[in-house]
Amino acid sequence: MISLKGISKTFKTKNGAVQAVDNVNLEIEAGQIFGIIGYSGAGKSTLIRLLNLLEKPTEGSVKIDGKALSSLTPSKLRAARQEIGMIFQHFNLLWSRTVRQNISFPLEVAGVPAAQRKKRVEELIELVGLHGRGDSYPSQLSGGQKQRVGIARALANNPKVLLCDEATSALDPKTTDSILDLLLDINEKLNLTIVLITHEMHVIQKICHQVAVMENGKIVEQGPVIDVFRKP
Numbered sequence: 677m678i679s680l681k682g683i684s685k686t687f688k689t690k691n692g693a694v695q696a697v698d699n700v701n702l703e704i705e706a707g708q709i710f711g712i713i714g715y716s717g718a719g720k721s722t723l724i725r726l727l728n729l730l731e732k733p734t735e736g737s738v739k740i741d742g743k744a745l746s747s748l749t750p751s752k753l754r755a756a757r758q759e760i761g762m763i764f765q766h767f768n769l770l771w772s773r774t775v776r777q778n779i780s781f782p783l784e785v786a787g788v789p790a791a792q793r794k795k796r797v798e799e800l801i802e803l804v805g806l807h808g809r810g811d812s813y814p815s816q817l818s819g820g821q822k823q824r825v826g827i828a829r830a831l832a833n834n835p836k837v838l839l840c841d842e843a844t845s846a847l848d849p850k851t852t853d854s855i856l857d858l859l860l861d862i863n864e865k866l867n868l869t870i871v872l873i874t875h876e877m878h879v880i881q882k883i884c885h886q887v888a889v890m891e892n893g894k895i896v897e898q899g900p901v902i903d904v905f906r907k908p
């Protein structure tokens with residue numbers, strides 16, 4: 677589903693160069709929940725931005741669904757981007773729009789006709805458990821409800837992959853568990869591939885099948901969660 681080969685990303689700064697990602701190889705299979713864990717500064721955000729096609733690698737190749745991204749024309753790259761949904765630590769909702777309008781937004785951008793949009797938005801509201809909240813504004817919602825809106829919006833265009841950038845780090849433990857349960861539920865129901873980055877071991881242990889441990893831009897260990905984090 678996603679394959680990274682020899683990926684490096686260097687940023688030029690006033691004081692020289694920073695190698696945020698250093699020769700990373702990853703194979704993420706369709707239907708998996710794949711976790712990337714590491715301390716702050718390890719390179720996780722840069723890696724997820726490379727997966728989201730927001731950054732270009734300095735070296736190496738990214739393949740999604742067998743297609744090398746470097747070979748795509750701009751219009752094919754836009755189409756590839758639509759196959760990737762993303763959710764964020766601080767939700768990134770449109771604050772002046774209702775839940776329905778937030779979820780509808782990516783459908784509008786994709787040019788989906790109004791009648792179809794309306795139907796899809798109601799499906800998504802049910803899927804993420806926001807029944808009765810469609811006309812609320814983000815400021816009227818709890819953190820967990822805001823992240824449900826984020827998830828619904830990310831899924832609107834039926835992506836093949838959902839990227840989660842510290843998606844539960846702003847939530848309390850109980851709300852974190854309810855969002856993780858929702859991610860498990862959609863992984864099973866939709867056979868959606870999920871890639872998440874986190875600094876919380878609990879998140880990895882609760883829902884991930886595979887994990888990669890990142891340190892100083894490098895993957896220092898990877899494999900099934902039960903093997904990597906086996907208790908001695």
Ligand code: ADP
Nearest residue numbers: 687689694696715716717718719720721722723
């Ligand atoms: P994490 O998400 O694990 O905290 P990041 O990917 O944000 O790690 O950062 C990895 C390293 O790359 C850090 O040293 C960070 O300062 C540096 N870095 C990230 N983005 C940039 C950028 N746009 N310009 C310069 N340095 C950056």
Ligand code: ADP
Nearest residue numbers: 765766767768769770771772814815819822846
């Ligand atoms: P947190 O998860 O830390 O509580 P929020 O999700 O509330 O953060 O905020 C995320 C971003 O959206 C912040 O940059 C914040 O300034 C902005 N923001 C939050 N509430 C509103 C609002 N009602 N109107 C406009 N921007 C807002």
